[in-house]
Amino acid sequence: MITIIDYGMGNLRSVQKALEKVGATAKITQNPDEIQSSSKVVLPGVGAMRPAMEKLKSLGLISAIRSAIKEGKPFLGICLGFQLLFESSTEGEGEGGQTEGLGILKGSVERFSKLKIPQIGWNQLHIKNRDSPILKNINESENVYFCHSYFVKPSDPSIIATTTNYALEFTSSVYKDNIFGVQFHPEKSQIVGLQILKNFYKL
DSSP: EEEEEESSOOOHHHHHHHHTTOOEEEEEEOOOOHHHOOSSEEEOOSSHHHHHHHHHTTTOOOHHHHHHHTOOOOOEEEHHHHHTEEEEEEGGGGGGGOOOOSSSEEEEEEEEOSSSSSEEEEEOOOSSSOGGGGTTTTOTTOOOOOOOEEEEEOOGGGEEEEEESSSEEEEEEEEETTTTEEEOOOOOOOSHHHHHHHOOOOO
C-alpha cells in the first residue's frame, strides 16, 4: 500500500489515479498510523511552504514523515512536497524571516529571480545520476510538466538526480537512499511521468 499524505494542499486524486494506472494500490490519508503501516509514502503539494508546514504540524504529520523516512520506506516528494524536504525557503523573507522546512535534506529553496514565474509547462530533464531507481527507462532530455516559482539548492550536489534549464540550471529531482524528490508533476507528465511513478511503485 502506498499512502499519499493529505494536508490540504495539492491535487491528491490526480496522484492517486496515476499510481493506480501503473498498478499500485494508493490511499489518501491524514492518519499518521496509516502512514506508518504503509510500504511507501508520497508527499505531494501545490502552494507555499509556510502554510504547508503549518498544516503538517497541526495534523501531527511531521513525526510520521520523519519516522517513515528513518525506517527506510521509499519516500517521494512531489513539487511543494519536494521543497518541504529541505531546511528552509526564502519565501518568508519579507515577513520577518525565512520559512523552515522539514530539514530532512540539507539545502534551501529559492525564488526564481528576474524570470517569468511561475514556470508553467513542459521542460526537459538532464540526467546527472543514472543510479536513481525512479529514472529507469527514462531517456535524456525527456519532457515533464512543471508549475513552480521556487527551486531547491541542495547543499550536497551528489544527491542531484536531474537538472532542468529555465534561464539557469536548477535541480529538478534528487535521490538519496530511500528518498526521492521531483520538482515536476509526474501525474501530469503523461508517459514519462507514469514511468517514473511505476518505477517508484516497483521499488
